[in-house]
Amino acid sequence: xxxxxxxxxxxxxxxxxxxxxxxxxxxxxxxxxxxxxxxxxxxxxxxxxxxxxxxxxxxxxxxxxxxxxxxxxxxxxxxxxxxxxxxxxxxxxxxxxxxxxxxxxxxxxxxxxxxxxxxxxxxxxxxxxxxxxxxxxxxxxxxxxxxxxxxxxxxxxxxxxxxxxxxxxxxxxxxxxxxxxxxxxxxxxxxxxxxxxxxxxxxxxxxxxxxxxxxxxxxxxxxxxxxxxxxxxxxxxxxxxxxxxxxxxxxxxxxxxxxxxxxxxxxxxxxxxxxxxxxxxxxxxxxxxxxxxxxxxxxxxxxxxxxxxxxxxxxxxxxxxxxxxxxxxxxx
Amino acid sequence: xxxxxxxxxxxxxxxxxxxxxxxxxxxxxxxxxxxxxxxxxxxxxxxxxxxxxxxxxxxxxxxxxxxxxxxxxxxxxxxxxxxxxxxxxxxxxxxxxxxxxxxxxxxxxxxxxxxxxxxxxxxxxxxxxxxxxxxxxxxxxxxxxxxxxxxxxxxxxxxxxxxxxxxxxxxxxxxxxxxxxxxxxxxxxxxxxxxxxxxxxxxxxxxxxxxxxxxxxxxxxxxxxxxxxxxxxxxxxxxxxxxxxxxxx
Numbered sequence: 001x002x003x004x005x006x007x008x009x010x011x012x013x014x015x016x017x018x019x020x021x022x023x024x025x026x027x028x029x030x031x032x033x034x035x036x037x038x039x040x041x042x043x044x045x046x047x048x049x050x051x052x053x054x055x056x057x058x059x060x061x062x063x064x065x066x067x068x069x070x071x072x073x074x075x076x077x078x079x080x081x082x083x084x085x086x087x088x089x090x091x092x093x094x095x096x097x098x099x100x101x102x103x104x105x106x107x108x109x110x111x112x113x114x115x116x117x118x119x120x121x122x123x124x125x126x127x128x129x130x131x132x133x134x135x136x137x138x139x140x141x142x143x144x145x146x147x148x149x150x151x152x153x154x155x156x157x158x159x160x161x162x163x164x165x166x167x168x169x170x171x172x173x174x175x176x177x178x179x180x181x182x183x184x185x186x187x188x189x190x191x192x193x194x195x196x197x198x199x200x201x202x203x204x205x206x207x208x209x210x211x212x213x214x215x216x217x218x219x220x221x222x223x224x225x226x227x228x229x230x231x232x233x234x235x236x237x238x239x240x241x242x243x244x245x246x247x248x249x250x251x252x253x254x255x256x257x258x259x260x261x262x263x264x265x266x267x268x269x270x271x272x273x274x275x276x277x278x279x280x281x282x283x284x285x286x287x288x289x290x291x292x293x294x295x296x297x298x299x300x301x302x303x304x305x306x307x308x309x310x311x312x313x314x315x316x317x318x319x320x321x322x323x324x325x326x327x328x329x330x331x332x
Numbered sequence: 333x334x335x336x337x338x339x340x341x342x343x344x345x346x347x348x349x350x351x352x353x354x355x356x357x358x359x360x361x362x363x364x365x366x367x368x369x370x371x372x373x374x375x376x377x378x379x380x381x382x383x384x385x386x387x388x389x390x391x392x393x394x395x396x397x398x399x400x401x402x403x404x405x406x407x408x409x410x411x412x413x414x415x416x417x418x419x420x421x422x423x424x425x426x427x428x429x430x431x432x433x434x435x436x437x438x439x440x441x442x443x444x445x446x447x448x449x450x451x452x453x454x455x456x457x458x459x460x461x462x463x464x465x466x467x468x469x470x471x472x473x474x475x476x477x478x479x480x481x482x483x484x485x486x487x488x489x490x491x492x493x494x495x496x497x498x499x500x501x502x503x504x505x506x507x508x509x510x511x512x513x514x515x516x517x518x519x520x521x522x523x524x525x526x527x528x529x530x531x532x533x534x535x536x537x538x539x540x541x542x543x544x545x546x547x548x549x550x551x552x553x554x555x556x557x558x559x560x561x562x563x564x565x566x567x568x569x570x571x572x573x574x575x576x577x578x579x580x581x
Contacts, residue, residue: 011373018368021375025480032487036521039513062517064510071510 041074046091047132049073051106051118053140056086058116059108065090065118072096072120088118088138092130101127106138112147342541346533349468358468367469374435374473375480382430386485387492389426390418394489394496411508414493415515419486420524420579425572427481428531432539432564435477439470440539440560447544467540474536482528520579527575534567 011017037043053059056078064071073092081087092100104122111117118138164171184194192202244250352358358367394414401410446466490512498504516524542560 011369014369014372015365017376018372021372021480022368025476025483028483028487029479032483035509036512036516039509040516040518041513062514064514071507 041091041093044093044095046093047097047130049090049092049100049130050133050135051088051090051108051138052081052135053086053088053108053138055140056088058110058114059086059088059118060116063116063118065092065106065120067096067099067120067122072099073118075118090118097130100130101125102130102134103127104130104136106136107141108138109141338542338545341545342537345464345467345541345544346471346537348464349471349537352464352468353472363465363469366465367472370469370473371476374431375477378430378434378477378481379484382427382481383484383488386423386426386481387488390423390485390489391492391496393418393422394493398497411493411497411511412515415490415512418489418493420515420520421572421576423485423489424478424482424524424528424531425568427485428478428535428568429565431474431477431481431532432535432561432568436474436535436539436564437557437560439474440543440557443467443470443540444543444556463544467544470540471533471536474539475532478532478535479528482532523575523578527571530571531568534564534571538564538567 059075059078061075061077063075065073065075073090073096075088076091077089079087079089099122100120101122101124103124104120107117107119107121109117109119163169166172181194185191187193189196189199189202192205193199196202196205242249357363397414397417398407398410401407401413443466494504494508498508539560542563543556546556546559
């Protein structure tokens with residue numbers, strides 16, 4: 001009867017190697033379990049955010065809520081609320097919750113391929129941070145719901161396009177006119193016949209242009225003569241400049257005259273000062289004369305008084321004197 | 333009814349082995365040495381080769397998945413798909429088949445030889461004890477080998493997937509970890525763990541149990557091995573189908 005131990009081939013340090021293998025496997029499994037738990041966010045402190053939506057179509061437990069493309073939360077549960085709406089319970093790690101504010105907006109967007117994205121937007125970063133257990137509404141955007149409307153719009157657009165490109169449509173007629181015009185453009189009159197409508201008018205226009213050219217040639221001659229005149233005028237100005245401002249020019253004489261005039265003015269100023277003195281003296285004499293005239297008035301009054309006294313005296317003498325005449329008038 | 337009885341006896345053997353694993357005599361020094369030796373000899377020679385082979389196969393599949401997903405603009409789903417297809421589905425299955433071919437079948441042959449010599453019988457208490465003591469290390473070796481190979485290859489594949497998608501930079505680690513966390517949803521993880529456990533148990537138990545309880549055949553040993561393999565593959569297929577139903581329905 002073979003012994004159990006004999007059924008295994010001999011290996012050196014078998015027990016030690018087997019123990020090591022077991023320990024390594026244990027460590028590997030434990031590490032894997034810890035990593036998966038970490039990846040599931042078990043060790044991360046979170047806060048709860050409840051999003052309230054009309055329906056939870058496309059939302060699955062475990063899906064991410066993103067902010068600026070980065071996942072910052074994970075759907076933990078979906079439940080039907082008392083009001084018949086969907087309540088999406090999201091766990092947001094506390095380190096990521098700082099991106100969410102009270103004024104943040106949440107959207108649930110369903111793509112054309114059935115993929116659903118839950119996104120958060122924060123417009124005002126200065127707002128107070130989102131509280132734990134907050135309940136917020138979520139805006140739903142459904143790309144698939146747009147398809148029927150888009151189809152009808154495209155169909156209408158195609159109909160209009162068909163009507164637009166029909167042979168008897170305005171566009172068709174316009175294109176026919178454009179073809180006529182292009183044929184005229186290729187004709188002898190060219191663009192002028194298109195603009196004028198007929199060749200006679202186009203010829204008139206050409207004649208006008210030719211006359212205009214001749215006129216321009218004459219204007220050129222006139223301009224040349226004008227240039228000559230301007231040249232002569234320039235030379236004249238140069239000569240005048242030399243005569244006025246040159247070394248022996250008028251300006252120098254004027255300057256000398258002004259200097260003499262200044263000297264004359266100074267002499268006149270001195271003379272005027274003398275005249276002012278004479279006037280002052282004359283003023284004094286006139287004042288004296290006015291005083292003297294006042295005294296003469298007094299004197300004449302005295303003289304007149306004295307004469308009246310003398311007349312009165314004479315009259316008294318004459319009356320009292322025997323040879324006095326009878327001056328009394330006697331009435332008959 | 334014979335096959336049903338054989339199945340029942342195999343299941344009972346499994347229960348006995350598990351009971352032994354949970355009882356004190358299993359950890360007596362002499363028996364423990366025997367189990368350790370079986371475990372080491374069943375796992376160590378396979379570990380390196382299986383890891384290399386599964387890494388090569390995994391690398392090819394990862395590359396195909398990533399390139400295809402990128403060409404359709406679905407690169408964000410590539411990693412999820414790689415983890416689901418390789419780590420959760422293919423690697424445990426491959427490990428189970430590999431161990432079945434390299435460890436369980438030879439053990440089955442040895443057990444059949446012991447049985448043919450009349451060493452193993454269940455008629456006496458000592459015979460049952462001897463049977464369990466002879467079979468239990470082999471079952472433990474098969475179970476451990478499947479778990480070890482699946483675990484090592486799974487970890488190596490996860491590392492290869494990261495390197496293939498993000499390259500030798502650490503910048504994608506946070507996103508990678510998050511995606512792995514997405515895939516290992518609790519229910520998916522539970523199904524994965526149960527699947528690996530039952531696969532390993534099937535690989536450890538069925539070949540040895542078949543060698544013990546199948547009716548003696550007149551045909552050759554190779555025909556017995558093929559019968560064992562077919563039975564084992566049926567069970568593996570059943571476990572795989574149940575796990576897929578559990579995961580995706």
